[in-house]
Amino acid sequence: MALTGRTALLAALGTLVVGLLLPSWAGIGLVTGTVLLAAVIDLALAAPVRSLRLGRGGDTTVRLGEPASVELTVTNPSGRPLRARIRDAWAPSAWRPGTAEAASRHTLLVPGGERRRAVTVLTPTRRGDHHARRVTVRSLGPLGLAGRQGSHVLPWTVRALPPFASRKHLPSRLARLRELDGRTSVLTRGQGTEFDSLREYLPGDDVRSIDWRASARRNTVAVRTWRPERDRHILIVLDTGRTSAGRVGDAPRLDAALDAALLLTALATRAGDRVDLLAHDARKRVAVAGSSASEILPAFTNAMASLEPALHETDMRSLVSTALKMAPHRSLIVLLTGLDAAPVEDGLRPLLPLLTKRHEVVLASVADPHLDALAAGRGTLEAVYGAAAAEQTRADRRATAERLTRHGVTVLDAAPTQLAPALADTYLALKAAGRL
Amino acid sequence: MTGTTPAPPAPRSPADAGPTSPPPAGPSPGPAGTTATNPAGTATTSLALTGRGLWRRARWYLVVLAVLLIGATAVAAIGQDRRYPPLDPRSYDRDGAHAVLALLEHQGLKTDLTTDPTGHPTGADTLVLPEPDLLSPAELRAVAAARHSRLVLIAPGPAALSALAPGIRSSEEDGGPPYASVRSTAAQCSLTEAVRAGTAGIGGMLYTNGSRGEGCYPRGHGYPLVSTPAVGGDVIVLGTGAFLHNEELAKDGNAALALGLLGSQPHLTWHLPDYTAPLAQGTRDKTFGDYVPDGWRWAGYQLAVAAVLTALWRGRRLGPVISENLPVVVRAAETTEGRARLYRRAKARGRAAEALRRATAHRLAPALGVPLQAGEPDPDTLCAAVADRLPEQPAGDVRALLFGPPPTDDAALLRLADDLDALERQVRNP
Incomplete structure (x- = not known):
């Protein structure tokens, strides 16, 4: 049961009748009674809401920041036409702030026995699963004075996947990968172990790679070219503990780490390597292993969609043992975690030998550009103390990175937008150096 | 965003008629924009309550409502607590006057409470008027003509004074203050009752004593108690009835x-004054409502109905408010900012200067080609390299700037930060 503005307007116009013609209780009773009677008749003539048949269709996954369309089909089994105001309610983060009101409301006219479709366009602002809450229908009567109102529950889930904003870096890195592969005319000699082909010696080539036997067969000096190994194993380990919850800019560190992991996955898959994923904090959150090259990116984005930073300390011992179980042979282990001194010193460093003994380890961490702004502060006492604190933090991170490097770990510390290309470059460099 | 496109009236196939269900939550075949359909099923999805559900939801509210109603009725039935106005002889409150009436009855007086003061006395009597201003002219x-042996007026206004106690006026009309606070005052007059009582807590309205009257308890220019002879007896004008209150009666000579x-x-x-009686006509100003035609008052009521x-x-909302669990927002730089505030509060100039110097040295070393040892450049090598790059700069100054003692005050710290910046600029662009 709901009234409309028309009812109130009618009652307000009734003021003239009461004021000019019937200034008494009887006049008020007459006017109000007429208005209410009309509303009740209207209510009785409105199409019932309870017996409506509702259905859903549309997108189930969407990349964060892009719109997703979810259809709502309304079937009106009654003989009366349905004049409906419909609200398709989702959680507030399913829309950009301020647009939820307009995007969730629909006005439909469904003649008796027919069905109509309304399209709700979602633009999620948060990664993860967005669930439809309830559909509220207000069915107005023919006079538009009053309406019946009721709710239906139609479950539907739209999964907002990580935006993978760094995919714009993919073409340039793929080009560099092809150069490594010796497929283009610019031949960069790799240090890998797989023999590729013979070609003519050019000044600058390493004389150790001259193939004397082949040179003897032709008139020129021939060198062997190598191409980078293929089919290496890469394990990306995401630390989703409390250090990943810190906000850098608008997004938590975890989002930048996911972006970097996706770019690396896309690149390494094209390079012919196998990539597995592990997300871990106090316990294992997500593990994706053994996906084929064609379905690896969808599998990863899907697994990453519902990852949220946990607000407790990461259990490094458990993380390392799980990672070792997932990487039984020599692998490149990419650890996306923080560079804060305490968790690294106490948790990770004692366990590093276990990882570096068999594997190549890269540790990538999201740096905070706000620290640079803070460190540049001058002029006031507050700014200078801020600069000193920022410099101290940076020195601590540097010292931690230094100690990790001494263990044979490649350390990356880059701003959120820089981390993904930096990680891809590191991967390419390791591949070119034949260290996988 | 409302797309209202008529959907084709699809024939109902058995597969079509399944209950609405959520889409599969597992991995979907594409990275983005996966689509599924779930057309209108036959099972009801409505949340509308049935009669039993409505009763189940409402019963506790109804029980609470019933309990409240019963409780309110019981309280109303038990607590027949009547409130009397101040100076009412039936009131046991602090500002009532039951005590004085009880004392008088104990002394053998015949007391009478009346709502009509105009009655004629049968013999020698006293009439107390707590609110003479509420009486009509x-x-x-009638009271003046009734010839009471004694008339006691409490805080009378000009109309009551001129009718009942001619010759006595408010002190204000003589240029004195109209009021005085109630406090202990000495009698200072020859009125027998006042002399016997000595000091009393009296004050309130002040009056002049006129030509024949006798004023007691003088306060400034006026008297809070004036006795004046009248036809058939005397009139006592009191500035206040406070000393008759139950609470005040035991104090002083009250x-x-x-x-x-x-x-x-x-x-x-x-x-017993009738507080509900309307004020005498002519004293009330016409309000806005008096000028509005009668019909429009009813129109106003109708407007209230419209409101x-x-x-x-x-x-009436279109469905309830939707809530959502939001993640905690922790800014990554929060600890660093906290450290800055700690430095400042502890005045840790030495630590701050050390951090700034180390950072500058760390940035200068690669620019000058000085190798790092355990993450830090060697001081001597670094100073020598700076001296090489900037020959005009005294070597002692550079060493004091980069590795000198901590600054002694805030100004020195600010200067140090600026000097370090200047040095770095010069090294980069000599």
Whole structure:
């Protein structure tokens, strides 16, 4: 049961009748009674809401920041036409702030026995699963004075996947990968172990790679070219503990780490390597292993969609043992975690030998550009103390990175937008150096 | 965003008629934009309550409502607590006057409470008027004509004074202050009752004593108690009735004064003023409502009905508010900012300067080609390299700047930060 503005307007116009013609209780009773009677008749003539048949269709996954369309089909089994105001309610983060009101409301006219479709366009602002809450229908009567109102529950889930904003870096890195592969005319000699082909010696080539036997067969000096190994194993380990919850800019560190992991996955898959994923904090959150090259990116984005930073300390011992179980042979282990001194010193460093003994380890961490702004502060006492604190933090991170490097770990510390290309470059460099 | 496209009236196939279900949550075949359909099923999805559900939801509210109603009725039935106005002889409150009436009755006086002060006395009597201003001019004339042996007026206004106590005026009309606070005052007059009572807590309105009257308890230019002879007896004008209150009666000579003033005659009549009586005509200004035609007042009522309907219209939401669990927002730089505040509060200039110097040295070393040892450049090598790059800069100054003692005050710290910046700029662009 709901009234409309028309009812109130009618009652307000009734003021003239009461004021000019019937200034008494009887006049008020007459006017109000007429208005209410009309509303009740209207209510009785409105199409019932309870017996409506509702259905859903549309997108189930969407990349964060892009719109997703979810259809709502309304079937009106009654003989009366349905004049409906419909609200398709989702959680507030399913829309950009301020647009939820307009995007969730629909006005439909469904003649008796027919069905109509309304399209709700979602633009999620948060990664993860967005669930439809309830559909509220207000069915107005023919006079538009009053309406019946009721709710239906139609479950539907739209999964907002990580935006993978760094995919714009993919073409340039793929080009560099092809150069490594010796497929283009610019031949960069790799240090890998797989023999590729013979070609003519050019000044600058390493004389150790001259193939004397082949040179003897032709008139020129021939060198062997190598191409980078293929089919290496890469394990990306995401630390989703409390250090990943810190906000850098608008997004938590975890989002930048996911972006970097996706770019690396896309690149390494094209390079012919196998990539597995592990997300871990106090316990294992997500593990994706053994996906084929064609379905690896969808599998990863899907697994990453519902990852949220946990607000407790990461259990490094458990993380390392799980990672070792997932990487039984020599692998490149990419650890996306923080560079804060305490968790690294106490948790990770004692366990590093276990990882570096068999594997190549890269540790990538999201740096905070706000620290640079803070460190540049001058002029006031507050700014200078801020600069000193920022410099101290940076020195601590540097010292931690230094100690990790001494263990044979490649350390990356880059701003959120820089981390993904930096990680891809590191991967390419390791591949070119034949260290996988 | 409302796309209202008529959907084709699809024939109902058995597969079509399944209950609505959520889409599969597992991995989907594409990275983005996966689509599924779930057309209208036959199972009801409505949340509308059935009669039993409505009763189940409402019963506790109904029980609470019933308990409240019963409780309110019981309290209303038990607590027959009547409130009396101040100076009411039936009131046991602090500002009531039951105590003084009880004392007078104990002394053998015949007391009477009346709502009509115009009655004629049968013999020697006292009439107490707690609110003489509430009497109409006709009633005042009747009281004046009734020839009471004693008339006690409490805080009378000009109309009551001129009718009942001619010759006595408000002190304000003589240029004195109209009021005085109630406090202990000495009698300072020859009125028997006042002399016997001694000091009394009196004050309130002040009056002049006129030509024949006797003023007691003088306060400034006026008297809070004036006794003046009248036809058939005397009139006592009191500035306040506070000393008659139950709470005040035991203080000073209040009780003696009250018994003296009210108990001089064998019969006492106490007027109970009618507080609901309208003020005398002519004193009230016409309000806005008096100028509005009668019909429009009814129109106003109708407008109120429209307002209620508007409230019902606007108050009905299209479904409930949707809540959502949001992640905690922790800014990554929070600890660093906290450290900066700690430095500042502890005045840790040495630590701050050390951090800034180390950072500058760390940035200068690669620019000058000085190798790092355990993450830090060697001081001597670094100073020598700076001296090489900037020959005009005294070597001692550079060493003091980069590796000198900590600054002694805030100004020195600020200067140090600027000097380090300047040095770095010069090294990069000599």
